[in-house]
Amino acid sequence: MRNPFGPRTGLPRLRESTLAGTMKETRLIERLVAIGWRGSRSVLVGPGDDGAVLRGGLVLSTDLAVEGVHFRFDWTRPEEAGFRAAAAALSDLAAMGAAPEALLASLAAPGDAALCEALQRGIRDAGDRVGAPVAGGDLSRSPGPVVIDVAVVGRTRRPLLRGGAGEGDGVWVSGELGGAGGAVAAWSAGEEPSVRARSRFVRPPDRTGLGVALSREGLATAAIDISDGLTRDAAHLARRSGVALVIDAARLPLDPGAGGDLSLALAGGEDYELLFTAPEAAAGRIAALGRELAVPLTPIGMAERGEDVILLDLNGCRTPAPPDGYDHFAAPGDRS
Numbered sequence: 411m412r413n414p415f416g417p418r419t420g421l422p423r424l425r426e427s428t429l430a431g432t433m434k435e436t437r438l439i440e441r442l443v444a445i446g447w448r449g450s451r452s453v454l455v456g457p458g459d460d461g462a463v464l465r466g467g468l469v470l471s472t473d474l475a476v477e478g479v480h481f482r483f484d485w486t487r488p489e490e491a492g493f494r495a496a497a498a499a500l501s502d503l504a505a506m507g508a509a510p511e512a513l514l515a516s517l518a519a520p521g522d523a524a525l526c527e528a529l530q531r532g533i534r535d536a537g538d539r540v541g542a543p544v545a546g547g548d549l550s551r552s553p554g555p556v557v558i559d560v561a562v563v564g565r566t567r568r569p570l571l572r573g574g575a576g577e578g579d580g581v582w583v584s585g586e587l588g589g590a591g592g593a594v595a596a597w598s599a600g601e602e603p604s605v606r607a608r609s610r611f612v613r614p615p616d617r618t619g620l621g622v623a624l625s626r627e628g629l630a631t632a633a634i635d636i637s638d639g640l641t642r643d644a645a646h647l648a649r650r651s652g653v654a655l656v657i658d659a660a661r662l663p664l665d666p667g668a669g670g671d672l673s674l675a676l677a678g679g680e681d682y683e684l685l686f687t688a689p690e691a692a693a694g695r696i697a698a699l700g701r702e703l704a705v706p707l708t709p710i711g712m713a714e715r716g717e718d719v720i721l722l723d724l725n726g727c728r729t730p731a732p733p734d735g736y737d738h739f740a741a742p743g744d745r746s
């Protein structure tokens with residue numbers, strides 16, 4: 411199935427997505443925001459970030475997972491689909507530096523009670539991982555694919571936003587990239603992914619502790635979670651911050667599940683790691699924080715005057731990084 415707006419995340423993007431599809435989706439989102447958002451005295455941060463921030467520090471976000479677009483039951487068990495959907499929503503709270511407080515889980519599914527229960531168990535398990543209960547939700551029969559919508563509520567005193575990166579800031583990424591994309595690539599080719607790649611897809615990492623610490627200690631100037639691929643999400647951060655992000659491909663922490671394919675780290679998506687910027691003076695403390703949390707934190711580039719994402723490729727050449735479509739990005743030895 412093809413997402414008519416161009417896939418936001420998930421399986422079709424690796425094979426079918428085009429820049430045109432991305433632009434179409436972006437323009438539609440802009441129109442929907444223009445229709446829905448009127449400004450508010452109680453909403454301090456509205457559309458355009460990983461979550462909305464209310465006066466008092468509550469952070470709200472929601473994430474939709476659609477069967478055939480974001481997950482498939484011949485790839486993942488229902489519990490895993492539920493877990494993944496909730497983990498994706500919680501990842502947005504981590505990107506905002508917010509500690510999760512509760513989830514709301516809405517399901518639209520064929521009249522299959524066992525399936526719904528399995529989905530809900532997966533959502534609950536993702537909530538348990540961060541200490542947040544499923545505090546409500548909704549249920550509807552669906553004549554079509556299964557739809558999982560997870561809304562999350564968290565709290566922070568100092569939200570991390572996409573728009574705070576300044577020239578000279580370092581660019582950091584958590585964890586390792588490309589593993590989940592490796593699983594999607596294998597499934598799409600009719601193969602069984604490696605155990606590592608599969609686990610990266612069905613059980614995205616929890617970066618709550620990292621996001622909360624970056625917020626609490628005032629270390630990061632901007633942050634976003636990597637749901638749509640490093641270059642695409644980096645482009646969002648660059649645009650909101652009004653800087654260029656120069657990313658050094660040689661420094662990207664490649665997940666073993668990516669099978670050595672750098673394009674999966676750049677554009678595979680589904681990683682749910684955090685991309686953040688921080689002043690050079692914070693580098694030592696960030697490295698120490700990574701050791702304390704046992705989360706790899708890698709400096710992968712620098713914010714500069716300019717716009718968009720610039721890739722320092724493996725030959726050391728600067729190339730503008732289009733927000734999508736890195737399937738043909740190859741290591742120097744692979745080039746013909």
Ligand SMILES: [Mg+2]
Pocket residue numbers: 460501502505634635636637
């Ligand atoms: Mg996000």
